[in-house]
Amino acid sequence: MRFVLAIVAFVVAAVMIVAGIAQRTVFAPPTQLTASVTVPDDARYVVIAGSALNAHSGQQTLSVSGAPDVKSQVVAIGRTEDVTAWLGTEKYVAVGYDSAADKLTTRTVTPKASTGSTDATDTPTPTPTPTATAPAGGATEKTVAGPNPTGSDLWLEEYDGANAQVTRMSIPDGVSVLVASDGTKPAPSKILVTWPVDSSTPWAFPLIIGGLVLLVIGIALYLWGLYTHRKSRGPRRKSGPKMPKLPKAPKYKPSADVEVTSRGRRSTRRSRMIAPAVLVGALTLSGVGTGAAFADETPTPTPTPTSTPTSTSTAVPKPVNQLPPAVTVPQLERIIKRISVSAANADAKADPNLAKERFTGAALQLREANYAIRAKKADQAALPAIPSDPIVLSLPQSTDSWPRTVVAVIDMPKDAEGKDQAPQAITLVQDTPRDNYMVEYAVSLEPKAKVPNLAPASIGAAAVRPDSKLLALPPNQVAAAYGDVLMNGDDSKYASLFDSDGDTLRTAVGLPYKNERKSSLASTASLTFTNQVPANDTVAMATNDSGAIVWTDLLEFETIKVTEAGAEITLQPAGGATAALLGAPGSKTGVESTYSYQLAFYVPPAGSDAKITLLGFAQGLVAVKEVQ
Structure with missing residues (x-):
């Protein structure tokens, strides 16, 4: 039996150790989720919505690349309304998130100067960049420079140059990120957003430790069984002289007034066993009948269901039309x-x-x-x-x-x-x-x-x-x-x-x-x-x-x-x-x-x-x- 238990312990220990190691290696979950998108090469402003950055939980890491001049690139964080107001009539590419397809999306937005609304199209095809009117004499048209977001007091945070290539942030929904250069050069064209994923394996360590403990127990059982088995195979002593038989007791003879239906000791033993069984059965039947009669005469009342008290919470009223502070x-x-x-x-x-x-x-x-x-x-x-x-x-x-x-x-x-x-x-x-x-x-x-x-x-x-x-x-x-x-x-x-x-x-x-x-x-x-x-x-x-x-x-x-x-x-x-x-x-x-x-x-x-x-x-x- 000890050998059987040892084998079972070995098998279970091996399964637990392999499962624990597999959780940290083969079946280890990913450490991060990523989503990327490429914007048109001539886009000078890219706005990443806070809802897109919060598509997954956790701190976001924004990586930008593809700018023609790394020194002039800038990543600015501001309230969505402030970013839109700063852009004014400037055309920009809005980056959103498609939860069904699990990917980033882009659309070109061209604000209207007259009404302040935006005319957005879902296609990433860029609109031609506004150009200045060519002067008389056939001079070459010159691209009109847009505003430079660098150094603006409007931003909550700002990262310039090489510091803008990789930015870690925690953006709420009401905040957006503006990616641009100096207003003249195109913005970085490649946007990559990374979210951390909980890759912890809480059962890996207990499984490995538990498997090692079972392995030690299995080894102990195996050694114990081996020791007992070897000890049982040693020399045996011969048995001594037989003990004298005890004198037989006189046979029991029943008196004449006791009626016996059968003869012999087996019939007597059988009659002694039947009597208690019959008595227990009678008591059981009588108890069932009594209980049934009691139930018919005095029915047990059914408990009336009562409503379970629930805690009520009063919602704290939020300020109506509460405007944000101008700055943090x-x-x-x-x-x-x-x-x-x-x-x-x-x-x-x-x-x-x-x-x-x-x-x-x-x-x-x-x-x-x-x-x-x-x-x-x-x-x-x-x-x-x-x-x-x-x-x-x-x-x-x-x-x-x-x-x-x-x-x-x-x-x-x-x-x-x-x-x-x-x-x-x-x-x-x-x-x-x-x-x-x-x-x-x-x-x-x-x-x-x-x-x-x-x-x-x-x-x-x-x-x-x-x-x-x-x-x-x-x-x-x-x-x-x-x-x-x-x-x-x-x-x-x-x-x-x-x-x-x-x-x-x-x-x-x-x-x-x-x-x-x-x-x-x-x-x-x-x-x-x-x-x-x-x-x-x-x-x-x-x-x-x-x-x-x-x-x-x-x-x-x-x-x-x-x-x-x-x-x-x-x-x-x-x-x-x-x-x-x-x-x-x-x-x-x-x-x-x-x-x-x-x-x-x-x-x-x-x-x-x-x-x-x-x-x-x-x-x-x-x-x-x-x-x-």
């Missing part, structure tokens, strides 16, 4: 780093043309003036740099249209003397999908500024209309009202709306400062102050308490005129910023100096007892001219 936090960090590099380059060279790459509006005007002053006054300090990090607050606008606004507050490093600097709040505006974000306002926060509760960056805040009546003051009237306070102080009709506590700008250039300037002026000259709200758009973003943060700017004009013939105005300090912009130390008629104030306010909702608070500002001389 990683996207904003990348944008700020680009702006920081561009601003540092422009500031180092004092080049206004370089500043125009990333600055606009009041922020650009202040930097251009600073560059002009530094060109004539070497010791003039540069404006605060735009740091690249850390971003301590980000507030993107929740929108799917343009223009888009994003606000970021960045901690400033210590100055040259080791003193702390106020954080800088910058307002970024993107006018169109193909434009980069531009710095429209760059202000330093007030020391006592308390930023109200804002929406998280993952949701974004809604833009407030400039003429909204739901605030204590419409956003487009805040700058004019604050300018009146700077001119008239507490006598201004708007003074009660603004909080003067912690307003350092009001202390520096308010009514007391202006009165002091007038009193220190010679009697041969007059000094007047006026202000004006420029035509730049006011930016307002909603806060969680139904208020708004408002960014606006204000221009203040300081005009000094000569009141007596023969008198002359000498600008102080000599060789200062005013003289540098004017290009002269003084004037015989008069000088008008223009100061720009970039302002950030918190405006409470209408009916609130809170006051409008100045959160931060930036101010500086932007223009000087001689007046008659």
Whole structure:
């Protein structure tokens, strides 16, 4: 028997070991799934839909090849609506996925400029590339270059050059991938998407280990059986003398009153066995009959079925028409780093043309003036740099249209003397999908500024209309009202709306400062102050308490005129910023100096007892001219 068990153990062990090894070798599942497609050679833009990339689960690996210039190829990831908006009227090849055929598909899409819809055809046959009209004289037609996606702030992620050849990503359905070159050369023509497959074999290791254990058991059984078999074949001892027989017992004789139907011991033994069997059968029959009668008289009630309680779940209502934030936090960090590099380059060279790459509006005007002053006054300090990090607050606008606004507050490093600097709040505006974000306002926060509760960056805040009546003051009237306070102080009709506590700008250039300037002026000259709200758009973003943060700017004009013939105005300090912009130390008629104030306010909702608070500002001389 031990040999049989050993053989069975050997056979089962062999089957288990072979099965375990086969799972890791012959029957091993594939480690990945792939799908590829070839697009027309002259296609300049290829859009891979998120649904195609999510045809199989797992992280996607996108491989592109076939570009005429590897250095110019780019793989950009963005929201599907953003990618479509960036392409505009540009023709592109859309890559989808056919689940029935289990392969990638292509179709050429030619957007219509008039309606914004697309005219898609399922055939991959390319449409002729748009060409410029040939000039007179029979010159050769020249292909019109398309937009270059490289470096756009619109993308969530971007891979350029050799880094774009193999890209690992996890793309949700609402996101698409744009594959292109520089807008002039064709895009990579070969697209390969790879998905990982779970190739684990959880039973392989247990089968191999179990087979080895059974093999050891089989060997042990075999050795044990061999040992027992050899031991049983040894010499046997002869048996000793036979034991004496026991005396026979007297035969049993039944009495005369016992009736016996048969004779002999066999009949007696048979009668003893029959009696208990008959008794058990009788008891069994009687029990069955009794139970049947009990069942007829008192029927057992059938249990009434009860409904099984089920757990009910209330679905969390999703926001209706919830718009996405203009940028994500990683996207904003990348944008700020680009702006920081561009601003540092422009500031180092004092080049206004370089500043125009990333600055606009009041922020650009202040930097251009600073560059002009530094060109004539070497010791003039540069404006605060735009740091690249850390971003301590980000507030993107929740929108799917343009223009888009994003606000970021960045901690400033210590100055040259080791003193702390106020954080800088910058307002970024993107006018169109193909434009980069531009710095429209760059202000330093007030020391006592308390930023109200804002929406998280993952949701974004809604833009407030400039003429909204739901605030204590419409956003487009805040700058004019604050300018009146700077001119008239507490006598201004708007003074009660603004909080003067912690307003350092009001202390520096308010009514007391202006009165002091007038009193220190010679009697041969007059000094007047006026202000004006420029035509730049006011930016307002909603806060969680139904208020708004408002960014606006204000221009203040300081005009000094000569009141007596023969008198002359000498600008102080000599060789200062005013003289540098004017290009002269003084004037015989008069000088008008223009100061720009970039302002950030918190405006409470209408009916609130809170006051409008100045959160931060930036101010500086932007223009000087001689007046008659």
